[in-house]
Amino acid sequence: MRSEPEPITITGVNGRATAYEDHVNISRKSFGGLLFQGFKGEKEIFYSDLKGIEYKKPNLMLNGYIQFITNAELAKNQAVGWVGTTLDAAEDPNAIILRAFKKSNVRMYEKFHRYVMLKLQAAKQSKVQNINLSNASYSTADELQKLATLRDQGIISNEEFQQQKQKLLNQ
Numbered sequence: 001m002r003s004e005p006e007p008i009t010i011t012g013v014n015g016r017a018t019a020y021e022d023h024v025n026i027s028r029k030s031f032g033g034l035l036f037q038g039f040k041g042e043k044e045i046f047y048s049d050l051k052g053i054e055y056k057k058p059n060l061m062l063n064g065y066i067q068f069i070t071n072a073e074l075a076k077n078q079a080v081g082w083v084g085t086t087l088d089a090a091e092d093p094n095a096i097i098l099r100a101f102k103k104s105n106v107r108m109y110e111k112f113h114r115y116v117m118l119k120l121q122a123a124k125q126s127k128v129q130n131i132n133l134s135n136a137s138y139s140t141a142d143e144l145q146k147l148a149t150l151r152d153q154g155i156i157s158n159e160e161f162q163q164q165k166q167k168l169l170n171q
Helices: 031-037 087-091 103-152 158-170
Strands: 008-012 015-019 023-027 043-046 052-056 064-069 095-098
Touching: 008 064, 008 095, 008 103, 015 095, 015 103, 052 103, 064 103, 103 158
Parallel strands: none
Antiparallel strands: 008 015, 015 023, 023 043, 052 064, 064 095
């Protein structure tokens, strides 16, 4: 029996993000989350729905952020700084503003970022494989249909049809 890996949680200025095997959960159940986001519920974003992840590592002088991009046109520009974090950045429903008060926080942010990037990459590869499988099965079925039409029209013999069919199915 395969067990699920432990989720990874990071806490930022405007909420908390937890990375699971197939999705990220964004929660605003914190003072900063309430202040910047209001009484919003939790949000789940599946890796397969992501267009990308933008990450800026925080340091002692500047805030950082992690932003989950589901639609490039709707993504807000993340202008973050020590005191210059914009309200737009803090109000982005798909972003968590990160502070580096402790080195352990930064290490956790880095671990979280690596994990979600691996999951995003795996989701994108899975999509490509599914498209390739779909195209391959469609083109094989399409070719078989064409061969059957040629056979039915008497252009090729049943023996030729069977030979070509076997070739296609063996590919």
